[in-house]
Amino acid sequence: MGQRERLEAFRIRRAAVLVLVLFLLIASMTSCSVHALLVRMTPNTQTTAQATHSTSAKKPAKKTAKTNQHKTAKKTKPETKQSQEEQAVAKAVSAQSAALGDDEKTAILNKAQETAQNSGKPVTQYHYCIATKGNVGSADEFGNAAFRILNDEHGWPRAGAIFDQSTDGNCDFNLVLSQASEMTSFSPSCSVEYSCRVDNNVIVNDDRWNGGTQQWLAAGGNLARYRTMVINHEVGHRLGHIDNETTCAGEGQLAPLMQEQSMHLDGCKVNEYPLDSELWIG
Template identity: 50%
Template sequence: MGSANMNRASRRCRRRHLRRRYILRRIIAAVALVLLVVGVVASARASVAHVTAAPDEGGDATASIDFTKALRMAFANGQVEEAEPLQPKSDEDRDKDAAQQELEALAAPMSDEQRRQIYDKAKQTAEQSGAQVMKMTYCVATNGDVGDKSAFANSVDRALNDPRGWPRAGVVFQQVDDGCDVTVTLAAPEKMPTYSTYCSSEYSCRVGADVIINKKRWDGAVDHWLQEGGTLAGYRTMVVNHEVGHALGHIDNEQTCGGDGQKAPLMQEQSMFLNGCTVNQWPLDSELWTTFVGSPA
């Protein structure tokens, strides 16, 4: 019995010794982990400060970037994929983005209240023009496979009632369903000659009370307009104002380009030539007249 008791005591002593060694190893591992985390945080702070100081104090930005990469890999257990660096947009890309935003804004849906606000602002401009204020009513139509009519209608409304346009001549515009002064139609190219033998499948046209906008030009403008810095939204505005200008009493090329670098007259056939002028979608001051007699605004 004495020998058995001694063996049991020896085993208990050994287990206590092993347990203490296990606890000691766990403590050492925990302390090491804490020290590692503290070191990583301190290094990260130093790296941030180093990057901040780099432009003025000669910091090594490359070293900071390498450390950042290593830090990401440490936290992701070495499974981090290097992300492609963001490239700054070029001037050309920024111009394309701005042109697209302008195009979307021109055709964007609008509520009845927004439409009323556009009309009221145009009327205010017309009243301040010193000319007799008149209202031209217009219908919107399509002819052929031309897509969304509502986007076209929104673009026409915004173009015609923009305070930079014909409201400066005392005219405001209101879309109605019937009984209109003019009908503004978006037509497929092959439909253009059906309005008149003078209408070409290449350009827009006006025949009597019909203002016909060529879908080919609506979608792509003309090369020289875009090459001279014009946008598709600007071209759409120009062609609507130009063709409606005929219904107000104006004729093509009634006023010539004033010289290289000057704005082209609105009624110049800018779809065909610029003659050294810059693109322009609004009537010049010298074009602010009309023979149209409409209803009171």
């Protein structure tokens, strides 16, 4: 082989090697690009899936929260109403027993005297002494409530009776707030369950004073009204009335004051003041 032929063969081999190297380089670059593209696409797909899952999870959670809020609101409403009623009764009870200033006491007594004078009946003034027996709390609060109740224009002043607490110990009767367990100490005929009158002692059972009775409350009464009823009823005995001298006249009518409303109402409505038929003093 001559010099020229050897040079030509060398050139052909070098060209072939270059073509092979170039081919391998292109193939390598193409493979890296495809891999990089796949790597970039994979997180995006996962993120999208996560976002979709997250969105799907949030929707029912929002609905559930709304539903729970609605249920809570429905449950709270009657509790709020009950709370308002309880607060109103507590306020009325507190007002009955609140401290009596001289001006307020004079105004109450003057109104009672006016009512008694306008009743067309003889006016009679009673003086009472306040007493307690056992562990019953403040005698002053009990006395304040009694004064307000006895001289209310809807009560016994309509029968010509007015009442004032004695300042010198001379009493037409004693108005006593007694611990329930002490009730029978006034008389074996008195009960630890209810209030009682024995001679000149008008005794209010402290359990009833602070809790009323189930029958009374179930019939629509409340504690403030019960206190008014029990004072007027027991003092009614001192004025000459007896238990159940008249009873319920019919379903839905007001119960007579002297009916034993603490025990039975017989279909009548609770009532804390004497009916027109009870406006007499013996």
